[in-house]
Amino acid sequence: MSTVLTITLNPTVDLFAETDVVRPVRKIRTSNDRCDPGGGGINVARVITEMGGDAEALFLCGGPTGTWLNALLEKAGIRRHMLPISGDTRVAYAVHERGSGFDYRFVPAGPSVSAQEIEPCMEIIRSRNARYVVASGSLPAAAPPDTYARMARIVAEQGGRFVLDTSGDGLRVTLEQARxxxxxxxxxxxxxxxxxxxxxxxxxxxxxxxxxxxxxxxxAVTMGAQGALLATAEGVMKMPAPRVKARSAIGAGDSFLGAMVWALAKDWVVKGAFHLGIAAGAAAVLTPGTQLCRHEDIRSLYPMSPNANTEREGGID
Structure with missing residues (x-):
């Protein structure tokens, strides 16, 4: 049984490359090409695993691209549970333009997923009874808008903690119908x-x-280079982001959330977990494209957080 179960209903195979200049019509030659398993919950599981934590990724996938995604997760050493769907898993593509420093990101909507295809996720959540369940990423087309709200209620009934990172109807309906x-x-x-x-x-x-x-x-409200806010019953705190030489902002939010959940699952105090999340988000900016944060970079950046040594329980191994 995992301490953290992550849910990804609309995962991706993430392709990334670099080029000098992005121009129309002409062929654009790329370098430093890489591919990674992607989607919010999968990325959170990648970060927790990178930090030596206990995470299992539950995800939907289908078609040849779904097989490819599963192989990438196997290569990355991510513990996982794959649920099949009839549609093909999407492939996203990002290009870093070295001349400007900009990232160009191309993200398809992904396959339509029926309520029947999502239902096995609810049974897995019930059977795992994880301390933390993290639902991260967009809802697939045709998915019921109350999907995450249902998950939140199941987790609450089992005494777990439900963490949500989404947008649009998935965010609105969940916050209206569940805690x-x-x-x-x-x-x-x-x-x-x-x-x-x-x-x-x-x-x-x-x-x-x-x-x-x-x-x-x-x-937790992430604000890019401006850091993040954390609102609790005690009020709102702000933590600025460490100044780093940015290579790519892709995956910074997922890295923030993965590190924060890792720390909370290790029973760190909230402020320390929040500051670790800030460090992980900054660490992700140091890596190219879809690589996410590295453990050693998080360790080097975390002491930059104010009062880091007194705001945590435990430490970074």
């Missing part, structure tokens, strides 16, 4: 949730409103 332990929107996703663009002060107020009305015990 989650931790929700992690980006500031843009939180703005979409409330219906207008947010500055930092408005993001603080929106996050605290979710805590006050009982939708979430904690709300």
């Amino acid at each position: 989650v332990f931790l929700v992690k929107p980006s500031i843009g996703e939180l703005g979409q949730f409330v219906g207008h663009e947010l500055d930092e002060q408005a993001a603080r107020e929106a996050a605290m409103n979710l805590v006050r009305r009982g939708a979430a015990e904690m709300v």
Whole structure:
């Protein structure tokens, strides 16, 4: 039985490459090509595994690309449970333009997934009875909008902690119909949730409103290079991101969440777990494309967090 079970209903095979300049019409020659298993929950499981934690990735996949995804997870050493669907798993592609430093990301919607194909996920969640269940990523087309809300209720009934990282209807319906332990929107996703663009002060107020009305015990709002906010019943704290030389921002949010959940599952105090998440997000920025954070980079960046040694229980092995 895993301490952390991650859920990915719309996973990807993530392709990444670099080039000097992206131009129309002409062939663009690439270098440093790589492919990784992707999707929010899978990435969270990758981070927890990288840190030596106990995670199992539950995911839907289908077609030849689903077989490819499963092989990539096998190669990465990720413990997993694959549930088949009729559609083909999507393939996403990102290109880093060295001349500008920009990432160009191409993300297909993915296959339609029926309620019947999702139902086995509910049975797996019940059977695993994990301490933490992390549902991360977009809902597939045709999936019922209350899918994550149902999962949250199952986890709560079993005494576990449900963590959510999604957007759109999946976020809105879950926070209307169920209570989650931790929700992690980006500031843009939180703005979409409330219906207008947010500055930092408005993001603080929106996050605290979710805590006050009982939708979430904690709300972590990631803000890219500006760091993150964490709202709890005690108020809102902000943690700036360490200054690093950025190679790619891809996967920073998943790295943040994976490290924070790893720390919480190790019974760290909340502030220490939050600061570790910040360090992991910054560590992800140091790596190219879809590589995510590395354990050694997290270890080097975490002491940069204020009062890091007094805000945790345990340590980074």
